[in-house]
Amino acid sequence: MKRSPILLxxxxxxxxxxxxxxxxxxxxxxxxxSVAAPSSVGEARSRAKLLHEMVRGTLQVMHxxxxxxxxPNAIPSASMEDVFHEMxxxxxxxxKWLVVETDVVNVDHQAEDEFEKxxxxxxxxxASYVEAVEGNRYRFxxxxxxxxxxxxxxxxxxTSTETRTAGLxxxxxxx
Numbered sequence: 001m002k003r004s005p006i007l008l009x010x011x012x013x014x015x016x017x018x019x020x021x022x023x024x025x026x027x028x029x030x031x032x033x034s035v036a037a038p039s040s041v042g043e044a045r046s047r048a049k050l051l052h053e054m055v056r057g058t059l060q061v062m063h064x065x066x067x068x069x070x071x072p073n074a075i076p077s078a079s080m081e082d083v084f085h086e087m088x089x090x091x092x093x094x095x096k097w098l099v100v101e102t103d104v105v106n107v108d109h110q111a112e113d114e115f116e117k118x119x120x121x122x123x124x125x126x127a128s129y130v131e132a133v134e135g136n137r138y139r140f141x142x143x144x145x146x147x148x149x150x151x152x153x154x155x156x157x158x159t160s161t162e163t164r165t166a167g168l169x170x171x172x173x174x175x
Contacts, residue, residue, distance in 0.1 A: 035091050037136075037173040044138035045131060048170045052129070052142040055080065055095065055168055059144065078106075091172075098141060098167030100124055102154040109166075115139050116169065123167050133174065140170040 038044040062076035077097060084095040097109040100123045104110060111117045119130040119141035130141040144166040146154050154164065 037175045038138065039175045041131070041133060041138065041174075044133075044172060044174055045140065047172065048131070048138065048140035049129070049142070051093070051095070051170050052140065052168055056142070056144055063150070094169070094171040096169040097144075098123075098169050100143070100167045101164040102146060102166055103156055105154060116141070119167060119169065123165050126165070136174050137171050138174050141167050142170070144168050 038047055059077060059080060062079065081097075087093040087095055097106070098111065098116060098119060099105075099109045100120050111120045115130075115132050115134065118132075122130045123141060123143050126143075128143070132139045146164045146166055150164075154166070
């Protein structure tokens with residue numbers, strides 16, 4: 001896998017995530033409290049939709065430009081988990097892949113709680129997103145389409161090449 005372009009893309013992604021969470025990208029890196037938590041479900045939903053689209057689009061670009069068929073262990077979605085980790089550490093925004101209509105490639109991506117199980121059911125029925133507020137956290141799940149070229153890795157024993165769905169979970173603190 002081409003590491004230098006991926007690192008550049010990850011840096012761009014982190015910058016876009018900073019914009020999506022309300023941090024001025026020209027400011028130096030600051031602690032989590034430098035980004036105000038959304039004060040309403042509408043604001044949290046808008047941020048989550050923006051983050052979802054950024055992750056979905058970045059994942060497509062990474063697969064298109066950087067996937068190395070000679071190294072099946074180098075997967076762009078795994079590279080993006082570095083970005084997910086940084087968002088959790090820096091902004092308390094948690095991101096996680098979710099198995100919906102695919103094989104379990106990574107057990108960490110299986111639904112773990114009631115919200116995630118509800119999200120799997122809704123995304124299987126082609127919902128555009130699922131949301132909930134739990135305590136002081138806004139939770140969002142959006143679909144990640146897997147086109148036919150994705151299925152060779154994500155659905156080993158497929159009987160069709162129809163697009164399948166995976167999911168992206170986003171959780172952020174609220175005021």
